[in-house]
Amino acid sequence: CLALPPEERPDTGRRSGEGSETMERVLTALMDLVVPPASMVMLAFAWPTLSFLRALEWALKALTKEDMRGKVVLVTGASSAIGEQVAYEYARRGANLVLVARREHRLFAVRENARALGAGHVLVVAADVVREDDCGRLVADTISYFGQRECIQSISSMLCFKVVNLSV
Structure with a gap:
C-alpha cells in the first residue's frame, strides 16, 4: 500500500500522520513511567557494587605495594x-x-x-x-x-x- 502513489492508495478515513502521533504519545508516556524507576533500581545496585570494587582495588594495591627502600x-x-x-x-x-x-x-x-x-x-x-x-x-x-x-x-x-x- 505504501508503494502506491498517494492518489491510488485506499482511503482509510484518517488524516496523514494521525496514527503515528498517537503511537508516539503512547510510547513517550510509557517511557516516562518505566525509565525513571528502572534507572533508580539499577543505580541502587550498581553504585554500592562499584564502590566496593574500587575499595577492594585500593586495598589490594596498598597491600601488594613493593617496598623498595634500600634497593x-x-x-x-x-x-x-x-x-x-x-x-x-x-x-x-x-x-x-x-x-x-x-x-x-x-x-x-x-x-x-x-x-x-x-x-x-x-x-x-x-x-x-x-x-x-x-x-x-x-x-x-x-x-x-x-x-x-x-x-x-x-x-x-x-x-x-x-x-x-x-x-x-
Whole structure:
C-alpha cells in the first residue's frame, strides 16, 4: 500500500500522520513511567557494587605495594617521558636511584623531583647505553657509589634502526 502513489492508495478515513502521533504519545508516556524507576533500581545496585570494587582495588594495591627502600634501581632514559615517570614511581617507593640518560642537565631536575618524592640516594650518570664503554662506566660508577652489585634495572626504551639502501 505504501508503494502506491498517494492518489491510488485506499482511503482509510484518517488524516496523514494521525496514527503515528498517537503511537508516539503512547510510547513517550510509557517511557516516562518505566525509565525513571528502572534507572533508580539499577543505580541502587550498581553504585554500592562499584564502590566496593574500587575499595577492594585500593586495598589490594596498598597491600601488594613493593617496598623498595634500600634497593638500587637503575633507570635508563630517565631524563624524560617513560623513563622519568618510572624513576618517580620508584622514588615514591623509597628506592635508591641511578638515573641514566644522555642529557645530563635534564637529569639534575629529575633528581631533585625524585628526592622530593622520597627517593633515598640518587646518582646521576650521563651515558649513552648504546655505547659499550658508557655501559661499563655506568656499572663501575653504580658499584663505587652504592657499594653493592645487586641492582634492579628498568630499561625504559631503546630504539634501533638499520639503514637500508632501497635505491635501484
